[in-house]
Amino acid sequence: MKTFIDQLFAQLPTQNAPGLALAVVQKGKCVLQQNYGLANLAENTAINSSTVFDIGSTAKQFTAACVALLIENGDLNLEDNVQTFVSNLPDYGYPLQIKHLIYHTSGLKDYLELAYLRGMDEHAYYNTAYALQLLLHQPDLNFVPGDEERYSNSNYLLLGHIVTQVSGQSLREFAHQHIFEPLGMHNTHFHDSFAEITPHKAVGYLPDPKGGYQEFTSKIDVVGDGGLYTTIEDLTRWDQNFYDNQLGKQNPDLIKLMGTPGRLNDDTAFEYGFGLILGNHQGKTVQRHGGAFAGYCAELLRFPKEKLSVIVLANLATLSPWTIAEQVAEVFLGNAPLPSVAWAPAHAPTSPSLQLSKELLTQYTGGYDLGAATPLEVIQEAGQLLLKYGAEDILQLTPQAEGIFTEPEYNIVIEFKQSKGARVPFMVFRTPDQEIIAAKVPINHHVDIEGLKPYTGSYYCATLKVVYDLFVTEKGLQLSIDFNPPFLLHITDTDFAEGKIGSFRFFRNNDRSIREFTLNTGRADYLQFIKL
Structure with a gap:
């Protein structure tokens, strides 16, 4: 089995390259643990079972577990109103409850998207207080709570905040006392200070366009939706708890709650539980969640009926741990492995040796x-x-x-x-x-400069407190946000446009002059920009 897995990973670069840690847990025991590549290229430090990774959104199941423990203890209820615990959160005209946050049915705009739309990215510094303020300034939702299921990091940001409000402890402290310490996960914590030094932490990397790799350092101090530092060794302990619960009252109902799918207002069930995606793979029931952030990516894939789990933690953004986990699972399930081309491009870019005419x-x-x-x-x-x-x-x-x-x-x-x-x-x-x-x-490269001029000008969004400048060049209609590089808007129909950040719809006055536009991005809709 190990030989076959090694062959599967033979396509990974073997020297001076980031890599991954892999674990397979079967019937409560870790039956395979393999490491590939370097945790730190500058120090030539190899990845091992104690290497610490940021697991991105895979952290959501831990925040959800904190909420489940508070529910078990009677301190919280899925029907509780969110505004009870989050002061100054707007009244949206519809009940917004804890269950809507857990199951991504709240309609809340994604704070990461809002920050990005203000001109900030993963390299910018901001903390939980800043992220909360972004949310508090949004007067409306993407949809009526419970009508849809749409992933939003704001849901688990707020759940982390609510854990603090209810317990009197930070999310980091609560999770340590009630989850990590009882399970012996001694190298796991919610990393709520980006400047804090973490021993044995892998560096997150991106491919460098010139060849090799470049470090990716995030300064975002927000936890709940992510921000969990852990090891492959600790996650095997977490996985084992799904079959023999040692948390809270040690009642199996806690695990059952985490695996309960959400339901919409019309009682339609969907494939999301407590920070877990509930679905199937090759006809088999799975619980899973992946994550990708700041050069790291992760996947925890569980087959509960087969008591088989595959965990992959990587420190190269272009690896596909979700695909890797599925391929490894196929081996242990006795099936032929899936084609591995899906994650082959994770190699560092190099000068192409193949020359085509x-x-x-x-x-x-x-x-x-x-x-x-x-x-x-x-x-x-x-x-x-x-x-x-x-x-x-x-x-x-x-x-x-x-x-x-x-x-x-x-x-x-x-x-x-x-x-x-x-x-x-x-x-x-x-x-x-x-x-x-x-x-x-066919592609039409003709630019109608005169036809684009009515769209130009400065537009202000009161809920984001940001100005977008639209102007025309020989390339077409462009948009700039603060000091970020401008990008093109493509007019797709009269007064409709598409750009790298989303879809735009322009509105006119009676004299046909442009007065405003709305921006929809999928995770943040109905943002209004008034022409100055």
């Missing part, structure tokens, strides 16, 4: 319809293919074989296909989460 590359260029408002465009420059994804993002494609290209930053695999009547009529666009067949379509 200019004529062949030209055949691949053009627009491809992915079903979005703006076609994806493949262009050729200096003997290389570039991918224009969205309004302006340009990514370099590395040839792996004739017709097959990869892009490591977003873990993209592109395969150009041939059929009768055309050399390259379509492409297959793959990421770890999806596969899309994209037909080739």
Whole structure:
């Protein structure tokens, strides 16, 4: 079994590269624990079972467990109103309850999205108080609580805050006393101070476009939706508790609660529990959750009926631990492993050794319809293919074989296909989460500068306290936020536009002049920007 797993991981770079820790837990025992790559490239420190990783959103199940313990103790109820514990949270006109936060049915805008829309990214510093203020200034929701299930990090940010309000302890303190200490998870904590030094912590990495890797350091001091530091060894202890609960009153009902799916207002059940995605893989019931943040990525995949779990912790953003976990699980379930191409692009980008002719590359260029408002465009420059994804993002494609290209930053695999009547009529666009067949379509590069001028100007969003500047260049209509690089907006229809941050709809006065626009991003909708 170990030999087969090693063969599966043979495609990982073996020298001077980040990597991962892997554990397989079967019937309550860790039957395999393997480590690959380096925790710290500068110090040449290898990953081992005690290496500490940030597990991103995989942390949500621990915040949910804290809430479950408070419910078990009678200190909290799923029907409690959120405003009882979060002062100054607006009254949205509908009941907003703890269950809506747990199951992502609240309609709350995602605070990470709101921060990004203010011009901040994962490199910026902000803390829980700042994130809460972003939420408190949003007067409305994306939808009526309970009508939909839509993932939002704000839900678990608030749950972490509520744990503190109810218990009188920080989330870090409560989780340590009631979860980590009882289970012997001595190298696990909610990391609520980015400047705090953590022994044996892996460094998170991104591929460097010039080759090799670059460090990714986050300064965000927010926990609840993420922010958990842990080890592969500690997570095996956590997994074992799902079969023999040692927390709280040691009642199996606690574990049952965590695996209970949510329900919408119309009583439709959906596949999310207490910080756990509830679904199936190859016809088998699973509980799982992944995470990706600041160069780290993780997956905890559990087959409760088979009593099998696979845990993957990585310190390279372009690895796909969810795919890796599924492949390893297939081996232990006695099935043939899935194709491993989905996470092959995790290698560091290098100068391509495969040289393709200019004529062949030209055949691949053009627009491809992915079903979005703006076609994806493949262009050729200096003997290389570039991918224009969205309004302006340009990514370099590395040839792996004739017709097959990869892009490591977003873990993209592109395969150009041939059929009768055309050399390259379509492409297959793959990421770890999806596969899309994209037909080739024409691209219109004409820029109607005069037609775009009415959209120009400065627009203010009162709920975000930010100004967006729209202006026209020879490239088209562009948008800038503070000192961030501008990006293109693509007019898809009269007064509708698409950009890298979302969808725009413009509204006019009686004299046909533009007065405002609304911005929808999926995780933050109905944001109003008034023209100054």
